Amino acid sequence: MTQEPIKTRAQRSNADWGAIETLYKTTAISVRQIAKDHGVSGPAIAKRAARDKWVRTAVCGAQQIPVATEEVQTGFNREVGSQDACKAEPAGNQVQTGKRGRKSSYTPELGTHICLEIAGGKSLRKVCSMEGMPDMSTVLRWLADDEKEFFHKQYARACEARGVSLAEEAMEIVDQPVKTPLELAHNKAKADQRKWYASKLSPKRFGDKLAVGGADDLPPVQVQERELTEAERAVRVLNALKSTPDLIASLVSGVQG
Secondary structure, three states, rough: OOOOOOOOHHHOOOOOOOHHHHHHHHHOOHHHHHHHHHOOHHHHHHHHHHHOOOOOOOOOOOOEEOOHHHHHHOOOOOOOOOOOOOOOOHHOOOOOOOOOOOOOOHHHHHHHHHHHHHHOOOOOOHHHOOOOOOOOOHHHHHOOOOOOHHHHHHHHHHHHHHHHHHHHHHHHHHOOOOHHHHHHHHHHHHHEEEHHHHHHHOHHOOOOOOOOOOOOOOOOOOOOOOOOOOHHHHHHHHHHHHOHHHHOOOHHHHHHO
């Protein structure tokens, strides 16, 4: 392998720095190759780039390598890449880096996916923190939209199913062996919290009692009033007098007096 001749300062000063700058900013050619083609050193290009604040916009997949002493002094890191191995993509095909955007448009498939995760025991906040899921505020906006009635019903059924999942989880916690009273108290608190929340999500299964008027899916209880007969009134008065002997004694003494 032949060694390249070392360029003198005079030769480097005659370099076409305008062309070097253009190649540096607009192509994926490595700094090393640009330096070789224009008869200058890589550190010289690094110094010029740091001084004039050149920015590389077409470098794709460049590899960072340790820099020479001159480059460290200028605070500039050069990128080395291959023009053949890394070609600039058209503007419409460039891959965006960073965090993927969240979905914000409702689809029946996305709504079903969210409800299945909730039915499995996850909270809405946890589901919305998963990759590819919309923000929690977006889902709440869907629930407030009267036009998404099917999603409303799906979500209600999913919450009820989540109550079953939480109740089963509470039973598993209770069945776990414990070694200390502190662990027993901790497990009891966890199980009680899940049972309480299950009673709110699925009151027909795990609630302490039905609300006055019956279940939500049944017609309300009808209460009819009717007038008492004379015999029923007499029986009620007699029962009241038997329960209050002092009242009877006062009435008798009043009659005798």
